[in-house]
Amino acid sequence: MTLRVASALDLAKGVRSFELVRPDGAALPAFTPGSHVSVQTPSGAWRKYSLCNDPAERHHYVIAVKNEIGSQGGSRSMHEKLRVGDTLSVSEPANAFALVAKARAYIFIAGGIGITPILSMIRSFGELPPAPWKLHYLSRDPESTAFLDVLSHPALRPYVVVHHSSGDPAKSYDLWPALEKPNGAHVYCCGPRRLMEAVRDMTGHWSPANVHFESFTEGGGTKPDDRPFTVKLARSAKEFEIPVGKSILSVVREHGCHANWSCESGTCGTCRTGLLEGQADHRDMVLLPEEMESQIMICVSRAKSERLVIDL
Missing domain, CATH: 3.10.20.30 (Beta-grasp domain)
Incomplete structure (x- = not known):
């Protein structure tokens, strides 16, 4: 598809969101929570980005892009060259991180920009979540934490834990209390490889069918x-x-x-x-x-x- 950038917003230090729409205003293909699209960036490289808006919103797709230091130019070109009104080639949505329906509970673990697919899942719940859920959102500091304002909303605050490590290993967040006892919940983890490997190790006694990971390091x-x-x-x-x-x-x-x-x-x-x-x-x-x-x-x-x- 050829989609137009309707708006761009700086969400946090080094993180910018882009709202993508059809030039004629028509509805976009439906997607499910956890989906991503492939985007041909201004550099010419194709990159995958999670859709972070509510799947019920068919008039636009919203992606969030971190300006990766030392990247080959894909994310950097999105930040430096992409402007409102520009068009991009975008694939139809695909989902390798699908939200399991009728789960007993959900445990979401996000590291940095890994919040994007999980935010779409949370938004899909609306005012009446289908099951209890908790989000553990880990980042370096408030300035680099995307969607902090959204997740600080009073309606979400009881279900969200945001932890800033300040880059200090001694201040790392302890996930073990949340993962020690398998309880039938489904765990969704998206973030740096280091975080996902830690979660994998801590959920070794869980059913593999209940633990889900998402990464975009192709x-x-x-x-x-x-x-x-x-x-x-x-x-x-x-x-x-x-x-x-x-x-x-x-x-x-x-x-x-x-x-x-x-x-x-x-x-x-x-x-x-x-x-x-x-x-x-x-x-x-x-x-x-x-x-x-x-x-x-x-x-x-x-x-x-x-x-x-x-x-x-």
Whole structure:
């Protein structure tokens, strides 16, 4: 779709929201809480952004963009080049972080800009939430905390805990009391990888079906010790080199091979693939320890061995 920027608003230090509408004012495709859209930024790069408005609002989409220091230019170009009245190419909404209906309760954990999909979920509840809920919103300081005014509204205040660490590890927030006892609630966590890994570790005794993660670091990011490796597709006997900076998924798709995928960040489980030979470097948020010898998430994980054989 081609959408027009109807308004832009600075929400916090380094965070700006953009309201996107159809140029003719027509209704936009429906979306569900937790959805995202892919946007072609002014730099030309495509980036995924969560929709943070109420899904009942069909006249606009609202996204919030953090100006990432050291980014390749996508978020920076949104801040520096995008103006009200400009148009953008935008995908229809997709959802790899769907809100489970009829849950017993909801525990939301957001870190920084990870508040965006969770805010859409909270807004979808309206005045009568379908179940008890609590938000734990972690950020560095008030100045960099997006939507602080919205979440400080008297109607929401009893359900929201906002914690500022000031960048001091000694002031980190203790999530264990909220996660110690599985109680049938569904946990939704979106934020920096460090936060998601901590939540994953603290919910190891929960049912995996009740713990959900969202990340927009496609391919899982690059690590200093990454190196190329080879992947063989068992069904076709095709072999490909996976270079540093590219995922198994992206390479096999480039060569016309079919693979299921959705989030591209190792959080939804759609690209789960059988691992037949080799040792994987698992970087997903989905697999259980007992599954790691026989399964791999090809959107993020790499290899510790020189070669992997996967069931594709």
